[in-house]
Amino acid sequence: MAKKRGVKNVKEREIPKAKELFMLLIGLFFLCLSLYTALSLVSYLFTWAEDQSIISISDPLTTIVPIENQGGKMGFYWANFLIKKLFGLGSFIFPLFFGAIALYALKIKKFNWVKLFYITIYGMIVLSLLLSYLLGFTSFQKWFGGDAGGSFANIVKGWLIAMVGFAGTGMIILLLFFVWLLLINRRVVAAIKSGFVSLFSFKLFKKRRRRREKLAKEPQEVQDKSLEAQDKAILESNESSGEAESVGGSEELESTIAEPTLEVIENLSQELPVGSLETNFDPRLDLPKYKPPTTDLLNDYKNKIYRVPIEELERNKQKIVKSLGHYKIGIEKIEAVPGPTVTLYQIVPTAGVRISQIKRLEDDIALSLAARGVRIIAPIPGTHMVGIEVANSKPSVVPMKLLLESSPFRSASFDLPVVIGRTISNEPMMFDLAKMPHLLVAGATGQGKSVGLNAIITSLLFTKHPSEMKMVLIDPKKVELSLYSKIENHFLAKLPDEEDAIITDTEKVIHTLKSLTKEMDNRYDLLKLASVRFIKEYNEKFLSRRLNPKKGHKYMHYIVVVIDEFADLLMTAGREIEEPIVRLAQLARAVGIHLVIATQRPTTNIITGLIKANFPARIAFRVISNIDSRTILETSGANQLVGRGDMLISVGGEITRVQCALVETSEVEKITNSIAEQQGYPTPYFLPEYSGEEESDAAIGAVDLTKRDALFDEAAQLVVQFQLASTSFIQRRMNLGYNRAGRIMDQLEAAGIVGPQEGSKGRVLLIQDGLSLEKLLRSLDN
Numbered sequence: 001m002a003k004k005r006g007v008k009n010v011k012e013r014e015i016p017k018a019k020e021l022f023m024l025l026i027g028l029f030f031l032c033l034s035l036y037t038a039l040s041l042v043s044y045l046f047t048w049a050e051d052q053s054i055i056s057i058s059d060p061l062t063t064i065v066p067i068e069n070q071g072g073k074m075g076f077y078w079a080n081f082l083i084k085k086l087f088g089l090g091s092f093i094f095p096l097f098f099g100a101i102a103l104y105a106l107k108i109k110k111f112n113w114v115k116l117f118y119i120t121i122y123g124m125i126v127l128s129l130l131l132s133y134l135l136g137f138t139s140f141q142k143w144f145g146g147d148a149g150g151s152f153a154n155i156v157k158g159w160l161i162a163m164v165g166f167a168g169t170g171m172i173i174l175l176l177f178f179v180w181l182l183l184i185n186r187r188v189v190a191a192i193k194s195g196f197v198s199l200f201s202f203k204l205f206k207k208r209r210r211r212r213e214k215l216a217k218e219p220q221e222v223q224d225k226s227l228e229a230q231d232k233a234i235l236e237s238n239e240s241s242g243e244a245e246s247v248g249g250s251e252e253l254e255s256t257i258a259e260p261t262l263e264v265i266e267n268l269s270q271e272l273p274v275g276s277l278e279t280n281f282d283p284r285l286d287l288p289k290y291k292p293p294t295t296d297l298l299n300d301y302k303n304k305i306y307r308v309p310i311e312e313l314e315r316n317k318q319k320i321v322k323s324l325g326h327y328k329i330g331i332e333k334i335e336a337v338p339g340p341t342v343t344l345y346q347i348v349p350t351a352g353v354r355i356s357q358i359k360r361l362e363d364d365i366a367l368s369l370a371a372r373g374v375r376i377i378a379p380i381p382g383t384h385m386v387g388i389e390v391a392n393s394k395p396s397v398v399p400m401k402l403l404l405e406s407s408p409f410r411s412a413s414f415d416l417p418v419v420i421g422r423t424i425s426n427e428p429m430m431f432d433l434a435k436m437p438h439l440l441v442a443g444a445t446g447q448g449k450s451v452g453l454n455a456i457i458t459s460l461l462f463t464k465h466p467s468e469m470k471m472v473l474i475d476p477k478k479v480e481l482s483l484y485s486k487i488e489n490h491f492l493a494k495l496p497d498e499e500d501a502i503i504t505d506t507e508k509v510i511h512t513l514k515s516l517t518k519e520m521d522n523r524y525d526l527l528k529l530a531s532v533r534f535i536k537e538y539n540e541k542f543l544s545r546r547l548n549p550k551k552g553h554k555y556m557h558y559i560v561v562v563i564d565e566f567a568d569l570l571m572t573a574g575r576e577i578e579e580p581i582v583r584l585a586q587l588a589r590a591v592g593i594h595l596v597i598a599t600q601r602p603t604t605n606i607i608t609g610l611i612k613a614n615f616p617a618r619i620a621f622r623v624i625s626n627i628d629s630r631t632i633l634e635t636s637g638a639n640q641l642v643g644r645g646d647m648l649i650s651v652g653g654e655i656t657r658v659q660c661a662l663v664e665t666s667e668v669e670k671i672t673n674s675i676a677e678q679q680g681y682p683t684p685y686f687l688p689e690y691s692g693e694e695e696s697d698a699a700i701g702a703v704d705l706t707k708r709d710a711l712f713d714e715a716a717q718l719v720v721q722f723q724l725a726s727t728s729f730i731q732r733r734m735n736l737g738y739n740r741a742g743r744i745m746d747q748l749e750a751a752g753i754v755g756p757q758e759g760s761k762g763r764v765l766l767i768q769d770g771l772s773l774e775k776l777l778r779s780l781d782n
Helices: 002-014 017-055 074-106 113-135 137-141 150-184 186-216 220-242 248-258 260-269 311-325 357-358 361-370 400-405 449-463 482-491 504-528 535-543 566-573 575-591 609-614 625-632 665-676 711-722 727-734 738-750 771-782
Strands: 331-338 343-351 375-377 384-390 417-423 428-432 439-443 467-475 559-564 593-599 615-622 646-650 654-661
Touching: 074 113, 074 150, 074 260, 113 150, 311 331, 311 343, 311 361, 311 625, 331 615, 343 357, 361 375, 400 449, 417 449, 439 449, 439 609, 439 625, 449 467, 449 482, 449 559, 449 593, 449 615, 449 665, 467 504, 482 665, 504 535, 504 559, 504 566, 504 575, 504 593, 559 665, 566 575, 566 593, 575 593, 575 609, 615 625, 625 665, 711 771, 727 738
Parallel strands: 439 593, 439 615, 467 559, 559 593
Antiparallel strands: 331 343, 343 384, 375 384, 417 428, 417 654, 615 646, 646 654
């Protein structure tokens, strides 16, 4: 029974599905229709006169009379309708169109149906007009008894001639014809253009040849001087362009001098191929078929976009006027500027009113409006008005799709373009990350920080090619940035020996950051060799082939380092994390390395003075206290935000309130899948190798005190001063990682400052005073 059931299943699988059978029948039908139409049209051109006389005499519906057309009576009627009544000789596109349908249905070739349909209709119209214009006034039309373009073209041509004249009609038809060729394939237009260029080249070559023949009749001395002058001109051209070495050295130079005239003629008369040494270098040719994601992958959230009702605006206006009136503050003018989350009420107070009076009434206005998120801007920068921001009763979503499609963003010429949301006036908030140059993102848990990071990364993925930008993604929580692991061979960078492109382990984070400092130093060396100061100047030189790759030069792509939950890294690794970050923030801008760090703990021990000094651009989502707001922005306000993506952006000291664009997890998945499905590089971009500091010497043998840690002396003074020696004590007081603190403790033991570990007991201090410690440290130095 089992065997029979198996045979039955095989037979069932061999039977094509109903859809496949239907497509097969459709394909065969249109294949036959294509051949039948072509046969009928060709026969009609030669037999139309005989067939027409036979059919006009006989009754075509009842009398069986043989005719000459190979398609029979139906073929004659079909061809007569297409050629005489419609598009003339342009009707020969019909068989090609039917054939394309057959190829698609038979799964031989795929087509864009919308494009194919419109190109076919447009082509028949243009060809019928062109043929009617060229052949309609000759005896050719008598060949098949009608206008070469059919009745349609005859009518349109006559109208055009009456409107713009015979010459103008020809120009219009020729322009329409070239548009059709461009729609079919741009290479067709390029071929026509190259034909004109070749014709010009031939004339130029004949002119140069006559010049050489004339020179040949001159005495030998004159010829030698002429050739010498040509050789000198070529050598000067190569030296001035700086390309003599890059185009192949002395061997190619000799071949150029051997036939100078012919070489110069070819270079002048023909178009240079893409990627040749005479054209600019294009880094995108590494992945020429890569296409950025389309906005179709993103949601438009039409059902979540709301407008503030006029009634709400008027109600709030009256409440504001009434609240200020209680304190005898007059208002000359009040205007409302509604935004996606907050409405800005711009107030012009009467003369004599102090701004500080209005500022002190912030809580009273919030109470009268019964609204959260009331914030007073006194005054609005650059104006003589006071601003009162009031949260809308129903906030609106800001779709990332609409921001990416907005004309201001598409027309912006940024190196690292980012659009992150909409301002109160509903304008896209966009900036160039390359000019910021580093960004600090902070806010309480659940206020939109991760969505903000997704908006930044999404903006870059939609606008940059994999050859132009790489990202280093650091995610201690292991879940926020994991979706981007699919695009590691396109956009991500990591250490050569790492398995995961998303860095989550604290020790690997340290190695990665220190590897980035090595990358930075290497790039500065290249800038020095190229005699430039910034990455943009360097790349301009490299793209114009003024830098030789044989001397180590290469195209510098931007590197964006995104660190989520910076506070967690500082708690576990301390100074080992902060030191490379501060160094990168201080120096890496000029070589195209930019940092974006985020934290949900905006306290002074996390956002230190060094961090604030080197991160001038900051984004603050809603925080709990006024102190946290001042830690991030140097001013209050972030504690008055309404949450869910409501944020303040500080760039150059100017603060702007913005509603962050929404990018959900499902959208990120679609974007990364779209990129991952395309061809990428064989591997991610590998950062310079970093071996790390020495492993604990206790594990590999005796401690080498000649390779003491840089903080050894400071740790020794600390334990002697407090008379307390433990690894956790050093880690806590010096803000170090546990591994480094353990290595320092091993070195202190080897130096005789502390005793060995004795179970759970504390180590014994062998040095009791500072004077003895100084003597010991001097002896170690000697």
